[in-house]
Amino acid sequence: MRDITRAAAALCFAFVCLTLLERFNPAAVHVINVLSLVVFYFAIRKDEVFCAVLGMFCGLIQDSLSMGVFGVSGIAKTLSGFAAGFIARRINVLSIRRNFLFIFFLTTFELVIWALLHAFLFSDTIPSGRGLIFFQPLGTAFCGSLLIHLINTIQKSFGIGRD
Template structure:
């Protein structure tokens, strides 16, 4: 069972990286609107729990940092905290309805973005909110995509387990 879960998480990470690379190749601005790594982290967190969400957040964040030209660890820290909290919160309430799941995922995506921006401002002493207005749409797009994927992933998870 654990091997299957590990393989599913690895596949999610590989797909997130592949889609991130594809979006960057098509149009680099798309990576601002659609952050595939936070989608993978939130999907893992609400599906498997807080530990898997935190581990996926760490690995996905460090992978994202490896391909950015910023400080190594900013995305890793923000995605780890978000993955843990989303997984913990998802275990406490039922996220079976699309509306509730979308709202919760929006707030966790917004939390991750705000945490990342605060850490970025702390390190670089400059704001990204004026230079990258596409960041405002990232939580909305992330919540919609992740909520739809989570609805599709539940039957797959039941078939695997």
């Protein structure tokens, strides 16, 4: 129950970030995948099953806020969430540099899955947002690693326990 509450709080925080991005620079929505960051944040703390379920919810939320086929982002995020949980259980990704690489590769993986599904379903070129989407792994990894490092530092300084 506690985990679900935390995930819901993280999703609300993601909505706040998303709204701020849309307000100040709409193009940034293509560069930073805020909903994926929620999944990667929990991947460090939880197992692959929790991350896959969370990935599915985040993906379906993304699809519900879009015009495309319902479930495409859901599958991409489920797989990336599962992979994130699986990797984070086996490799220490807590340091900022490793965390950057971790998010970078998983966002790339998610983007590839999403592009393949899109190409398969629509037989069309992927919408690249004037090429900005190709910067998504870099933008998401940069912001994500900084944010997770900041949260970890705050948790350490205030002595807030981790699972």
